Amino acid sequence: MNLARVAQRLGITECRLQGLQETIIRESAWPEPRLLRFEKETSGIEAGTVIFENGEIVFGYPKIRRPLMLAAAIKRHFSDIVAVEEKMNGHNVRILSLNGEIVALTRGGFICPYSTEVARRLIPESVFEKHPHRVLCGEMVGPENPYVANDIYPTDSIDFYLFDIAEKNHRGTLGVHKTHEFAQEFGLLATAFFGEFRKESAAERIKQIVIKLGRQGREGVVMKDPENIVPPLKYTSSKTNCSDLAVAFRYYNDYALDFFVSRAVREGYQSVEWNESEEERRARALSLGESILLPLVDTIKSAQQGENIVQKVQIRVKSLQTARDFEYHLRRSGIRTIFEPPEPDDGGYLIRITKLVMSTNDKTQALLEGEMW
């Protein structure tokens, strides 16, 4: 690897790069190709940025910030027009081609064997033949997404929706319009585009979009500058905030504490901004309370009946090696699982996976036996 060139592409000195290699840059030797990952953001380089052995860099996808007061944030943040796209609920991947092979990187900069197999199935080879330096940024969603399984999208398995395009070795992305043109050119799915609005009326229009998405169980929106000058923002439906809470309280001892509070606080701001009536606020309070109480009750009752608290997901693979690799990938990510024997299915294999939720399971068992909190 030519360190000087890599440092230059990263926009830092060679000396700084060497310093980082001992601290926040980590090597990932598996699966091939080997790479270096930025474990945290530093010197303006996003977390999840990856340097491959040949010196090629894929920058991390920037974290999208979230306002709690939509209208005020739009007014403050955007210059004139706001382009609105759907925010989908799955996992973020960056797909690229390296030495003629497609790989899919997770947010953190690991190669995910399952996402890679899915990407190889879904992305036509012509994409990277024509644009070998492109990085496709998008969301993998569907019921066979083992990170975040979701039934609300039109797929029985897992699909990839493009939401942005980057270039290897370059920061920044190509923006809304080029992304949709690109998707159309190659017949890729892209996240739904809801239109462009003047900043004065955008908040009201987005509110209506978000309410409608919420009714369909869909997550929310990403607001983008069509000129791609200021960074995007995101905003979610009440339904999403509540269903996040429902998942978190179902596995209440396995989630970070700030996850709970941030979702509840979003509900407060949305209720104020949307100027709700007492009746609407009561309905929101009930949904909020139910999304906390009912999953807790379910979890506790399951444990009372002697069931283990687990999360069941499934994947569908062409190659059994992918499943074995994915099992190892989850293990290195700290997720404990049980992979059931593969069920041959339609030229491939269906594999049911049980994700163990050890902390909630153990805590709930102990509390049921009269242990103290």
Add this chain to the structure above:
Amino acid sequence: MNLARVAQRLGITECRLQGLQETIIRESAWPEPRLLRFEKETSGIEAGTVIFENGEIVFGYPKIRRPLMLAAAIKRHFSDIVAVEEKMNGHNVRILSLNGEIVALTRGGFICPYSTEVARRLIPESVFEKHPHRVLCGEMVGPENPYVANDIYPTDSIDFYLFDIAEKNHRGTLGVHKTHEFAQEFGLLATAFFGEFRKESAAERIKQIVIKLGRQGREGVVMKDPENIVPPLKYTSSKTNCSDLAVAFRYYNDYALDFFVSRAVREGYQSVEWNESEEERRARALSLGESILLPLVDTIKSAQQGENIVQKVQIRVKSLQTARDFEYHLRRSGIRTIFEPPEPDDGGYLIRITKLVMSTNDKTQALLEGEMW
């Protein structure tokens, strides 16, 4: 100070005591008398344990643990009989006499100037004349409790309710019966005693007591071993869990994250243990949701109207010096306040205090202006 004797009373070696002085033992030179405080629990010595200059020790009041499944915990924890007392909602103090002067220690082992003045007014001198080594452990409650103001108890100002008795230089306490006898002998208020129950029927009886207390806005119960062999346990009403949440969400950026989650989880366990109907569960979910949403909405609306997010409390003192000392005491505890000019009242002074809730205030202002979370 005779270090050897102090170490012996603490049950540790002199060498260990010296080691601790550089780490978790802190000096508090103000207000007089000077003392050393254990900032954390160590070597089985409770946090808040205090060593005075004359070598006398007041052990910290042990933390009372909380089961989430009441019946299972009672069965597991108690040997036969469970004595049930009210858990009151105020602040825990230890009152003692040192060189003929009454002082009140906070949970953390500081002398609180206001609690000390209150203790001097409420505790008859005969108590310590007759029992100079006694330490009165109890709760200060009422609307003029500046830590936790509460209107539900029969006082217009602040009262002290005895809940246990200790002896200087000795671990452990004298237990339920001696405490109530002592209170009666000296005409002190003591926390309500709800009776003694066999462990088989205790959970059901306590449930009824807790529901009734909840309806009155009162906090819950402490369960004690009448023989004082196993440590006490505590259990609170749904109303208390929800009103804790209401306070925490009103000042959502100033509370520790685990405060929120633990209260919500308690509701889940109570709902399961009490085997609630769908209707009851729905009502609980609504209260829970409202205790989160409505205080958030209030806080955000107040900030929208340009009001500062503050907490208003008041104290009543005989001496203006107490007020000045208390102001300093709050400041050293990291609480920012504005003390209004004293209002002469009934031979003393009423002082209104505004506690600044800086973090929530600043965060809410910023979010209203469209800042990101």
